Amino acid sequence: MENTTTVDRAVAIKARNICKTFQISEDSHNTVKHRLFNLFNPPKTKYVPALKTMSMEIMQGECIGLLGRNGSGKSTLVKLLAGVYSTDSGYINVTGSTMLMNLGVGMSHELTARENVYVSGSVLGLKIKEIDAIFDEIIEFAELEGFVDTKIKFFSSGMVARLGFSIAVKAGADIMFLDEIFAVGDAKFQEKAIKVFESSWIKGRTVILVSHSMDVIRQYCSRAAFMKQGELVYFGDTEVAISKYIEDNQ
Numbered sequence: 001m002e003n004t005t006t007v008d009r010a011v012a013i014k015a016r017n018i019c020k021t022f023q024i025s026e027d028s029h030n031t032v033k034h035r036l037f038n039l040f041n042p043p044k045t046k047y048v049p050a051l052k053t054m055s056m057e058i059m060q061g062e063c064i065g066l067l068g069r070n071g072s073g074k075s076t077l078v079k080l081l082a083g084v085y086s087t088d089s090g091y092i093n094v095t096g097s098t099m100l101m102n103l104g105v106g107m108s109h110e111l112t113a114r115e116n117v118y119v120s121g122s123v124l125g126l127k128i129k130e131i132d133a134i135f136d137e138i139i140e141f142a143e144l145e146g147f148v149d150t151k152i153k154f155f156s157s158g159m160v161a162r163l164g165f166s167i168a169v170k171a172g173a174d175i176m177f178l179d180e181i182f183a184v185g186d187a188k189f190q191e192k193a194i195k196v197f198e199s200s201w202i203k204g205r206t207v208i209l210v211s212h213s214m215d216v217i218r219q220y221c222s223r224a225a226f227m228k229q230g231e232l233v234y235f236g237d238t239e240v241a242i243s244k245y246i247e248d249n250q
C-alpha cells in the first residue's frame with residue numbers, strides 16, 4: 001500500500017492495523033419443520049472480510065476522498081473510523097468530535113423531527129441549551145417547519161435526509177464523515193447543500209468524503225483512497241486514486 005502524509009499539520013485520525021470481518025448466519029431452516037428436521041445440522045456461519053488489515057493517517061483540515069466499487073469496504077471503513085463499529089484488531093485514535101452522515105442513518109423513525117434533533121445533538125455532545133439555540137435554524141434549513149412534531153416514519157426519504165443534513169450543518173463536528181451527501185434532497189436542496197459545504201464545512205474541518213462522483217472528489221479532496229475488495233490499495237494523490245478507480249470499473 002502506498003501512503004502519503006502531510007507533515008505540517010496535527011493528526012486528526014490515526015488508524016493502525018485495523019480490520020473488520022462480519023459473521024453472517026446463513027439460516028436456511030426458517031420454518032419450524034425445517035428446524036426440527038435439522039436439529040443436528042445447525043445454520044452455517046459465513047465470514048465476510050469487509051476490511052482487510054490496513055493503516056492510515058488523516059491530518060486536521062484535510063478533505064479525503066474514499067473511492068471504490070460497491071462492496072469494496074468504504075462504509076465499513078468510515079463506520080470504524082467514526083466509532084460506529086469496533087475494530088477486530090489494531091487501534092484508532094481520533095482527535096476531536098466526529099459525525100457520520102449518510103442518508104437518514106442515525107435517525108430513529110419512531111421519533112419526531114424535534115426528538116431526532118435533540119437525540120442527534122446529544123449524541124454529538126451538545127447540551128440541551130445549545131440544541132435549543134440552533135433548533136429553529138435546523139428546521140428552517142431542512143425546510144420542515146410544518147413537520148416538527150411528526151414522526152419521521154411519515155417523511156419521504158428526501159425529508160429524512162434533509163433533516164440529517166441540517167443537523168450536521170448546524171451542529172457540526174470537528175471531523176465529518178460524509179457518505180454520498182450530495183445525493184440529498186431535490187435539485188434545489190442539493191444546490192443549497194453544496195453552497196454550505198463550500199462556505200463552511202470545507203474550511204477548518206476534517207472531511208472524509210465517500211462519493212462515486214469523480215467531479216466531487218476532484219473538486220474538494222486533497223488526497224484520496226482507493227479500495228478494492230476490502231483492501232486499501234492506494235492512499236495519496238487524488239488523480240492517481242481516481243485513475244485506479246476508473247481502471248477498476250473497466
Ligand SMILES: Nc1ncnc2c1ncn2[C@@H]1O[C@H](COP(=O)(O)OP(=O)(O)OP(=O)(O)O)[C@@H](O)[C@H]1O
Pocket residue numbers: 022023024048049050068069070071072073074075076077
Ligand atoms: N453489517 C454488516 N453485516 C454483514 N456484512 C456486512 C455488513 N456491512 C457490510 N457488510 C459486507 O461488507 C462488505 C463491504 O461493505 P461496505 O458497505 O463497507 O461496502 P461499500 O464500499 O461501502 O459499498 P457501497 O458503495 O455499495 O456503499 C460487503 O461484502 C457487505 O456485504
